[in-house]
């Protein structure tokens with residue numbers, strides 16, 4: 001017996017229906033906000049993530065599904081969508097078509113993390129990347145869009161944390177002071193963080209082991225005037241739009257490419273996996289990947305996490321209106337015709353297990369939860385009628401077969 005791999009799930013209804021409903025809510029919002037869909041590959045060159053997500057991030061160092069294919073190329077299952085979108089922007093020269101690109105993606109991401117509630121090795125992200133707009137209103141636009149989608153999905157309890165990580169001008173000084181601080185408390189750090197103090201000190205702040213303690217005592221970044229203005233303006237736009245948030249000057253994100261604004265949407269409903277969504281600005285990523293010098297901002301939310309918080313009603317199945325059964329012989333074809341006719345008229349109907357005995361078909365009808373049972377036997381065929389039985393009340397009527405759609409529509 002071959003089973004699925006740990007951390008990879010089979011998702012049945014009603015949960016799968018919640019995914020579909022969430023995706024359609026997001027797609028509607030993307031349409032309104034004028035974002036267009038980009039479908040990016042699930043497999044990319046390993047190097048892409050090393051260069052963008054960051055060589056010393058947990059995602060790349062510990063969690064990536066990376067392998068060599070038959071052509072001896074080093075490939076990876078995408079752990080996130082931003083690098084693929086940035087690569088596509090550069091590769092297809094979108095800059096020369098229109099530097100301003102508002103893109104969204106929906107798809108599976110892969111991280112070899114330790115599975116637990118809300119944390120899977122294959123999970124779905126729904127994300128946007130707004131490329132080519134440096135204004136703080138773009139940061140605010142994406143945050144407002146995210147907040148709209150989550151509210152529309154029925155999420156009542158989430159909070160927004162906001163920070164600015166500065167830019168190439170103000171980050172270096174902060175980096176130095178953080179390195180000094182981390183060296184002073186080096187003994188208390190996990191082995192992994194100790195090894196990356198000089199290469200990537202920021203990671204100690206989002207390390208699952210050291211993060212909380214380091215965050216409490218580490219120096220806070222001073223922003224240069226440009227970053228401070230940008231950060232204040234983002235907040236002004238959010239205030240004006242009525243989006244509530246808390247500034248958390250200790251928040252860093254687990255990926256390397258961020259500059260200026262970063263944000264996380266959190267909840268207290270998911271235990272230790274409290275992050276619903278995360279994002280921020282990444283003004284130097286595309287250039288650092290060999291592309292044009294264009295700013296960008298974006299986010300992704302974990303659809304699995306959002307689905308687990310959605311009100312169950314959104315996953316409710318549409319009621320089954322009718323279950324059609326045949327008493328056999330010459331009745332099979334007219335019964336099948338009637339069943340197809342109902343479906344083509346948009347009436348949810350099932351049945352058609354005509355190889356089974358009448359009794360077995362009745363049992364299947366009972367299990368189906370259908371509102372009405374529609375029976376056709378040789379008598380009905382002769383009269384071009386069908387018997388309709390209400391499975392709740394037990395009441396039975398005979399009606400002309402041609403009137404079944406109108407009858408069930410009532």
Ligand code: HAM
Nearest residue numbers: 080082119120123275276277278279280298299300302
């Ligand atoms: P991230 O914070 O790594 O950001 O992931 C975004 C969201 O994906 C998380 O908030 C969480 O809801 C979900 N997620 C991450 N890992 C798992 C997992 N193992 N199981 C279930 N859900 C998970 C990014 O990926 C960035 N690309 C976001 C971004 C876009 N920044 C700029 N543009």
